[in-house]
Every structure is written in C-alpha cells, then in structure tokens.
Amino acid sequence: MSRVSDVGDADARNVGVVVILVALSIILHLFQIPFPPASYLLFDACGIPIAIAMFFDAKTTIVAGIPAFYIGLLLYRPQDPIGPFMKIVAELSTSYPLYLLYHKGWFKGRFKPLLASTVVVFSRTIVMNVLNILIDPFYFILFHWFNSYDQALAFTIASLPFISVFNIIVAIYVTWITIPVVRELERIGVLPIGKGIKG
16 A cells, blocks of 8 residues: 555656646746857757656656647747747657657667767657748748748748758757756656666
C-alpha cells in the first residue's frame, strides 16, 4: 500500500513540475532575440523547460503541457493563432526526439551524443521546413505581406536557408543545455537515473 502511495505521490509531483516548467516556458517566450539575417525569426529559451518537462512526465507534457503552452502563447497575440502553432510544433519536434534518444542511451559515449544531436537537429529542421512551405504562404497573405500565393511561396522558399540555419542553432542549444540539466537532476535524485547518464 505504501509503495502504491509513493508512486502516486511521485506522479503527482512530476505533473506539478511539468506545470511549473510549462509556465516558465510561456514567460521565457517574452524574452526574444531576433535572428539577424531574418529578423522575423526570434531566438528564445522556452524550448529548454519544455524539453526538461519531457523527462518528468512525457505523456502529461504532450497531452496537457503543449496545449497549455499554445494557449499561453496565444494570449500574447490572440490575432495570430498560426505563430503559436508553429512554435509548439518546433519545440515538440525537438524535445520528443531528444527525450527518446536520451532514454535509448544515445547521449553516452564519445561519438553517439554527436549522432543523437544530429538526429534532433534534423528532426526540427526538416519538420519546420515542410511546415513553413505548407503554411507560410497563407500566413503571409493573411497578414498582407503579399497579395498572391505565388509571391508568398517564392518568398518562403527563398527564406528556407535562413529558416534552416535558425532551427539548427535552436536545436543545438536546446539539446546541449537540456542534457547537462537532466544529468544533474538524475545525479541528485530528482529524476531516476536513465541510460543517458550511464557509461
């Protein structure tokens, strides 16, 4: 009975931590730095708490945390539901592969962490490039950047190199800030020790 109670307490604690980390992500989204070649692309640190939240409770983070994150971002700009949607897809396509690869032990050893990081980078970059091609032209027309779909699509395609570099940079810093934090949380006993800290 005590064991069941302990498990329930741990689950409740993990859900509470996810709530706090998602709230932190929404706050961190306020602090942004423009990407110089394309100032409409904005660096922020909100992906780091989202990635850490995955390690406390991945299911809660995906099912409840990500939608709450979307609503929080939407409160900043209620006239723009597309931007927050793109943001949550970007962070999910970074944090979930990072979480899976870590628990498969890909972040231990000499060369595997580099390979794992490359997979995370490719995940975010490919997903966001496809999403940008599908959505950005309509976004640009909706907000009167361009008058025709062809013009908007041409601009989107021309922007893909900048978008790719931007997403590569974000995926790298989210990965390499998250991993040491998770390892330290494992070391001090806040998280159970996973395969990523062994070896």
